[in-house]
Amino acid sequence: MDSINILLTLDDKYIPQLKVFLTSLRINNPGECFSLFLIHSGIKEEYLSEVKVWCSKHGWRFFSLLIDNELFAEAPSSKQYPKEMYYRLLAPYILPEDVMRIIYIDPDTLVINPLRPLWEMDMKGKPIAAASHTGITEIANGVNRIRLGTESDYYNSGVLLIDTERARIEIIPEDIFAYVKEHQNLILPDQDVLNALYGKRILPLADAIWNYDARNYSSYLLRSGGVQNEAWVMHNTAILHFCGKAKPWKKSYIYRFGLLYLHYEEIASREWEN
Amino acid sequence: MDSINILLTLDDKYIPQLKVFLTSLRINNPGECFSLFLIHSGIKEEYLSEVKVWCSKHGWRFFSLLIDNELFAEAPSSKQYPKEMYYRLLAPYILPEDVMRIIYIDPDTLVINPLRPLWEMDMKGKPIAAASHTGITEIANGVNRIRLGTESDYYNSGVLLIDTERARIEIIPEDIFAYVKEHQNLILPDQDVLNALYGKRILPLADAIWNYDARNYSSYLLRSGGVQNEAWVMHNTAILHFCGKAKPWKKSYIYRFGLLYLHYEEIASREWEN
Numbered sequence: 132m133d134s135i136n137i138l139l140t141l142d143d144k145y146i147p148q149l150k151v152f153l154t155s156l157r158i159n160n161p162g163e164c165f166s167l168f169l170i171h172s173g174i175k176e177e178y179l180s181e182v183k184v185w186c187s188k189h190g191w192r193f194f195s196l197l198i199d200n201e202l203f204a205e206a207p208s209s210k211q212y213p214k215e216m217y218y219r220l221l222a223p224y225i226l227p228e229d230v231m232r233i234i235y236i237d238p239d240t241l242v243i244n245p246l247r248p249l250w251e252m253d254m255k256g257k258p259i260a261a262a263s264h265t266g267i268t269e270i271a272n273g274v275n276r277i278r279l280g281t282e283s284d285y286y287n288s289g290v291l292l293i294d295t296e297r298a299r300i301e302i303i304p305e306d307i308f309a310y311v312k313e314h315q316n317l318i319l320p321d322q323d324v325l326n327a328l329y330g331k332r333i334l335p336l337a338d339a340i341w342n343y344d345a346r347n348y349s350s351y352l353l354r355s356g357g358v359q360n361e362a363w364v365m366h367n368t369a370i371l372h373f374c375g376k377a378k379p380w381k382k383s384y385i386y387r388f389g390l391l392y393l394h395y396e397e398i399a400s401r402e403w404e405n
Numbered sequence: 406m407d408s409i410n411i412l413l414t415l416d417d418k419y420i421p422q423l424k425v426f427l428t429s430l431r432i433n434n435p436g437e438c439f440s441l442f443l444i445h446s447g448i449k450e451e452y453l454s455e456v457k458v459w460c461s462k463h464g465w466r467f468f469s470l471l472i473d474n475e476l477f478a479e480a481p482s483s484k485q486y487p488k489e490m491y492y493r494l495l496a497p498y499i500l501p502e503d504v505m506r507i508i509y510i511d512p513d514t515l516v517i518n519p520l521r522p523l524w525e526m527d528m529k530g531k532p533i534a535a536a537s538h539t540g541i542t543e544i545a546n547g548v549n550r551i552r553l554g555t556e557s558d559y560y561n562s563g564v565l566l567i568d569t570e571r572a573r574i575e576i577i578p579e580d581i582f583a584y585v586k587e588h589q590n591l592i593l594p595d596q597d598v599l600n601a602l603y604g605k606r607i608l609p610l611a612d613a614i615w616n617y618d619a620r621n622y623s624s625y626l627l628r629s630g631g632v633q634n635e636a637w638v639m640h641n642t643a644i645l646h647f648c649g650k651a652k653p654w655k656k657s658y659i660y661r662f663g664l665l666y667l668h669y670e671e672i673a674s675r676e677w678e679n
Contacts, residue, residue, distance in 0.1 A: 158432065159672065161675055362656075366671055397517070397518065401433075401519075
C-alpha cells in the first residue's frame, strides 16, 4: 500500500493536541504508513525533534516545512488575519511537487477509524473535497450563503482532501489576497475564503464519517432516524472534530465524546513521555 | 521488568469479550509482557489458536489450562452451581507451581491504565486482594453481611490479586465444597463463597482504581466530592468493570463508558481479523 500524506498547520500551543491526534491516527490505522507534512512559521526545535523521533519509531515520514515570511510578503495580513491563515489553502504551492494528494486535518480532532477510504476517494476532477456541517446548522448555512454570496453549502475547512496538481491550477494566490483585501469583515477568514472563492469546486464529503461535529450527537441521531447512535459512530466515523470554542482538553467540556479524547490524552502521555 | 501474570476463566461465549479485553490490556500497558493463563472446560481449538497467535505476535505467553472433569469429582455442582464457579478460587491448585502471584480479571472489563502498580502491590501477608463496591451500594453491602453472616465488606470477585503460595495454605478446597453443600441459597456462588469463607483475609483494593463499577459514575463523582470526574477516571482508573446485567456489547446500554467499550470493540475487530 502507498503511504498516506497528512497535512497539518499549527503553532507551539497546539503541540499537545498534535500528540493526541497522532496517537489516535496510529492506533486506528494499523498497517498504514503515513507521511506527515507540518507547515509552520517557527515551532520550537525540541518539539519538532520529538515528532520526528516518534514518527521514525513508527516507520512514518516527517517533513517540517518552515515558512519564510517573505513568501507571503504581498498577502494582506493583520492581527485578525495572520499569515498562517493562508497555509492550508496555499499548501499546494508549499509542499514538495511530488505530493500529488494530501489530507489536511485540524489538530482538534481524533481519528478513530481508518483513513484509507478517504485517501483513495475518486475526487471527480475537483481540487478539494470537504464536508459541510449543514445537516446540523441549516440556519447558519443559510446565513453564510447570504453573507458570502455563495450558492453552495458552507463547507468546514477542518478536513480537506486536496488534489495538489488540480489545486495549483484552480487556486490562485493573487485571487485569495485580493478577496481578503476587499473583505475586512470575514468571520473565519480561511474558511470564508474557501467557500466564497471555491465553494462550487468542492466535492462534498459525508460529514458524519469524515468530519463529525463532536458537539452534535443528538442532531446526527435525530436526523438519521436513530441510525447514527454511539455504536454507529464508533463503527463508521473516521474523524471526530472537536470544533467550536468548547474543547475536550479544557475543564467543563460537556459533550459525550470528550471522554474518548481524555482517554487518548492518557495513551498519548504514555507513549510521548518515553 | 518481570512479566505480569493474568488469569481468566471463561467459555466460548465470552471469546469476543476476551478479544476486546486483551486489546485494551495491550494498548494501555505499553512495554509490558504478559503471561496469560486461561482456565476453561473446553474452549474450541480454533479460538485457543487465535488467542495463541495474537499473544505470540505481541511477545506474550499463553497457557491454556483445560480442566479435567475428574478434578472436581467431589465438588457439589448443579445447573445453578456449575463446576466452573470453582476455577477462580481454586486456581492456585490448577496453575503451574512457579506462578507465585496472579491477577484474576473478569472478561467483562476494559483495562484503560497500567496494571503494574497492582502487580507490585504489597499484599501484607494476605492471600487475596479485592475491591468492594461498598461506596456505591451501602445497602447491598449490609444485606450481604447479614445474608452471609460476615463482618467484612462484601467484595466483588471480578478482580482479584492472588498470592498463590499463601492461597494454597489458606484456601482449602474441602472447606469450599462443604460450604456450598450446606448453602443452597447462594446468589452469586463464587463471590458469596469468597466473602463468607475468606472475607476477613482479603486485602481491600480501591475500587475506583482497580474495579470501577461502570454503571455508577454519578455515585463515584458525588461521594468523592466531585474529584472523580471523567478526567480523573481516564487518568486513574485501571480497570473498568461492566458488571451487572446491562452489558455494553448489547443494544440499549445506557451508561457513559459504553462508548469506550464500543471503540475498543472496533479496534479489536481490526487487529483480530488479520
